[in-house]
Amino acid sequence: xxxxxxxxxxxxxxxxxxxxxxxxxxxxxxxxxxxxxxxxxxxxxxxxxxxxxxxxxxxxxxxxxxxxxxxxxxxxxxxxxxxxxxxxxxxxxxxxxxxxxxxxxxxxxxxxxxxxxxxxxxxxxxxxxxxxxxxxxxxxxxxxxxxxxxxxxxxxxxxxxxxxxxxxxxxxxxxxxxxxxxxxxxxxxxxxxxxxxxxxxxxxxxxxxxxxxxxxxxxxxxxxxxxxxxxxxxxxxxxxxxxxxxxxxxxxxxxxxxxxxxxxxxxxxxxxxxxxxxxxxxxxxxxxxxxxxxxxxxxxxxxxxxxx
Amino acid sequence: xxxxxxxxxxxxxxxxxxxxxxxxxxxxxxxxxxxxxxxxxxxxxxxxxxxxxxxxxxxxxxxxxxxxxxxxxxxxxxxxxxxxxxxxxxxxxxxxxxxxxxxxxxxxxxxxxxxxxxxxxxxxxxxxxxxxxxxxxxxxxxxxxxxxxxxxxxxxxxxxxxxxxxxxxxxxxxxxxxxxxxxxxxxxxxxxxxxxxxxxxxxxxxxxxxxxxxxxxxxxxxxxxxxxxxxxxxxxxxxxxxxxxxxxxxxxxxxxxxxxxxxxxxxxxxxxxxxxxxxxxxxxxxxxxxxxxxxxxxxxxxxxxxxx
Numbered sequence: 001x002x003x004x005x006x007x008x009x010x011x012x013x014x015x016x017x018x019x020x021x022x023x024x025x026x027x028x029x030x031x032x033x034x035x036x037x038x039x040x041x042x043x044x045x046x047x048x049x050x051x052x053x054x055x056x057x058x059x060x061x062x063x064x065x066x067x068x069x070x071x072x073x074x075x076x077x078x079x080x081x082x083x084x085x086x087x088x089x090x091x092x093x094x095x096x097x098x099x100x101x102x103x104x105x106x107x108x109x110x111x112x113x114x115x116x117x118x119x120x121x122x123x124x125x126x127x128x129x130x131x132x133x134x135x136x137x138x139x140x141x142x143x144x145x146x147x148x149x150x151x152x153x154x155x156x157x158x159x160x161x162x163x164x165x166x167x168x169x170x171x172x173x174x175x176x177x178x179x180x181x182x183x184x185x186x187x188x189x190x191x192x193x194x195x196x197x198x199x200x201x202x203x204x205x206x207x208x209x210x211x212x213x214x215x216x217x218x219x220x221x222x223x224x225x226x227x228x229x230x231x232x233x234x235x236x237x238x239x240x241x242x243x244x245x246x247x248x249x250x251x252x253x254x255x256x257x258x259x260x261x262x263x264x265x266x267x268x269x270x271x272x273x274x275x276x277x278x279x280x281x282x283x284x285x286x287x288x289x290x291x292x293x294x295x296x297x298x299x300x301x302x303x304x305x306x307x308x
Numbered sequence: 309x310x311x312x313x314x315x316x317x318x319x320x321x322x323x324x325x326x327x328x329x330x331x332x333x334x335x336x337x338x339x340x341x342x343x344x345x346x347x348x349x350x351x352x353x354x355x356x357x358x359x360x361x362x363x364x365x366x367x368x369x370x371x372x373x374x375x376x377x378x379x380x381x382x383x384x385x386x387x388x389x390x391x392x393x394x395x396x397x398x399x400x401x402x403x404x405x406x407x408x409x410x411x412x413x414x415x416x417x418x419x420x421x422x423x424x425x426x427x428x429x430x431x432x433x434x435x436x437x438x439x440x441x442x443x444x445x446x447x448x449x450x451x452x453x454x455x456x457x458x459x460x461x462x463x464x465x466x467x468x469x470x471x472x473x474x475x476x477x478x479x480x481x482x483x484x485x486x487x488x489x490x491x492x493x494x495x496x497x498x499x500x501x502x503x504x505x506x507x508x509x510x511x512x513x514x515x516x517x518x519x520x521x522x523x524x525x526x527x528x529x530x531x532x533x534x535x536x537x538x539x540x541x542x543x544x545x546x547x548x549x550x551x552x553x554x555x556x557x558x559x560x561x562x563x564x565x566x567x568x569x570x571x572x573x574x575x576x577x578x579x580x581x582x583x584x585x586x587x588x589x590x591x592x593x594x595x596x597x598x599x600x601x602x603x604x605x606x607x608x609x610x611x612x613x614x615x616x
Contacts, residue, residue: 149609150610153611182609184612186571186572213602214564214567215526215564215567215568216568218526222527222530223530253523259523265496294523298521301459301521302458303461304492
C-alpha cells in the first residue's frame with residue numbers, strides 16, 4: 001500500500017492508560033488486531049512504566065510481543081527511562097519514544113525528575129542502544145512533552161524547546177517529536193516552533209503528537225502538513241490525556257485525522273470503514289467511556305473520495 | 309475597540325431557526341443584548357422568511373428593530389427574496405444576506421427555486437436597493453450556499469461557484485460570501501476556491517460561513533485567515549445547520565472561533581468571559597439542547613493572553 005503520510009495510533013497506550021478501567025490483555029489484542037487490519041502502519045501499543053504507578057500497562061511486554069508478530073506493523077512504545085527501554089527492546093518494540101518534558105513543572109510531576117536529570121537518562125538510553133547490534137536496535141524518538149505550553153506552568157519558552165531538541169539530536173536520538181501535551185498549541189505557534197526547531201535539526205524533527213483540548217487539533221495538523229510533517233499521532237475515539245496535565249483532553253481523533261489527511265490528498269493506507277470497526281471494538285471494551293470524533297458521527301460526505 | 313477581524317454571530321438566526329422550540333422574543337432580546345455586551349460587532353438576528361415555513365422567525369421584524377437600537381451594533385439578516393429584503397429594510401437591518409445555492413439540488417430543496425430563478429431574484433433585489441436613497445440602503449451580501457459541496461448532490465463544481473460570484477458582483481452585490489452549508493470543506497479546497505473566486509472579484513469575496521460537520525471548521529478558519537479573510541460567521545454553542553442539508557451539523561462555535569483568532573494575534577473586540585455569559589443565557593433559553601465547543605469545556609489555557 002502506497003503511503004504519503006504515517007498515522008501512528010497511540011490509543012492502546014495514551015488512550016487506555018487514561019481510562020479508569022484496566023482493559024484486559026485479550027481486549028487489547030483484539031483492538032490492536034483491528035487497527036492493524038484497518039491499515040494502521042504504526043501503533044504505540046504500551047508504555048513500559050512501573051505497574052504500581054500505571055496498572056493499565058502491567059501487560060506491556062506481553063502486548064508488545066503480540067503486536068510485534070503482526071505482519072508489517074511498526075510497533076512503538078513509550079518509555080520514561082533506561083529500564084523501560086531495556087524491557088521494550090526485550091519485548092521486540094521497533095520504535096521507542098523516550099518522553100521528556102520541556103516544562104520543568106511537568107517534568108517533576110510526570111517523571112519525578114528534573115529536566116536535567118531526564119536529559120541524563122536520555123544519554124544513558126542512547127549510549128545503551130549504541131551498544132546493541134544494529135539489527136537489534138529499535139528507532140529512538142525523543143518525545144518533547146509540553147512543547148507548546150503547560151497547564152502547570154503556562155508558557156514554555158520556544159528557545160528551551162529548540163535547545164533540548166538540538167541536544168537530543170546531537171546525543172544520537174533518531175528523531176525528535178513535538179508533543180502538545182496540554183493541547184494548547186495554535187496554528188501560528190505550531191508553524192513558528194516547527195520552523196525554529198527544523199532550522200537547527202532539520203528532518204530529525206519529524207512528528208507531531210497533538211491533543212484537542214482547545215478544539216484546534218485539525219487546524220494544527222493542517223499547518224503541520226503544510227510545513228512538511230509526515231508523521232502524526234492520533235487516538236481512536238480521541239481517548240487519552242495526561243494525568244499530570246490538568247485540563248488536557250484527549251488526543252486528536254484518529255478517524256478525523258485520517259479523513260483530513262485523505263481529503264488533503266495524502267494517502268494514509270488506512271481504510272476508514274475498517275477503522276470504524278476498530279472503534280466499535282474499543283467502545284465494547286470501554287462501556288460508558290465517551291468516544292469523540294466528527295467522522296464517526298457524521299459519516300462520509302456525499303461524493304467524498306479518499307486520496308488516490 | 310480596535311479590531312483586526314470581524315466575528316459575525318449567526319446564532320439568533322441560523323441557530324434558533326434549527327431548534328425545534330420557538331424561542332420567545334423576550335429570550336432572543338436577552339441573548340442579543342448579551343452578545344452585544346460581549347463585544348460582538350455584527351449579529352445576524354433573523355431571517356425574513358414566511359412564518360408558515362419557519363415559525364421560529366415570525367418575530368423577525370420585531371427582533372431586527374430591537375437590535376438596530378443597540379448602540380454600534382451592525383445588524384445583519386438573511387433573506388431569500390425581494391419580499392424579505394423589503395421587510396428587512398423596513399425593520400432597519402444594516403446588512404442583508406441574500407441566500408443562493410450553487411447546488412441546483414439544494415436550491416430546489418431550500419428555496420423552491422432553480423439557481424437561474426434565484427439569480428433573477430438577486431437582480432430584482434439589487435435593482436430595488438439601488439432605487440433607495442443611499443442612507444437608507446443596507447449592505448447587500450450574496451451568500452453562496454453549498455459552495456464546498458452538497459449533501460444532496462455531492463460535489464459542487466468550482467467553476468460554478470466562480471461563475472455565480474462573478475455574476476453577483478457584476479449585478480451590484482456589495483460582497484459575496486462563501487458558505488460551507490454541508491460542512492464538507494477541507495483546508496486545501498478552501499484555499500484553492502478562495503483564490504479562484506478572488507482572482508475574479510478580489511476583496512468583494514470577503515467572508516466565510518463555515519459549519520463543523522467533519523470537525524474541520526477551525527482548520528478552515530486558519531486557512532481563511534492566511535488567505536486574508538477577515539469576516540467569519542460563528543454561532544454561540546455551535547448551534548445551527550440547515551433543514552435541507554441532511555447530515556450537516558452546527559455552525560463553527562463562536563467561542564472557539566474567537567479563541568483561535570485571538571490566539572493567532574487578531575483582535576476580535578470580544579470578551580470571552582462575557583461570551584460565556586451569553587452562552588449561559590442561550591442554555592437557559594434552550595433547555596436540553598446540546599451546546600458544543602472546546603473553549604467552554606476546557607476554559608482558558610494557563611497563561612493564555614488575548615491579542616493586544
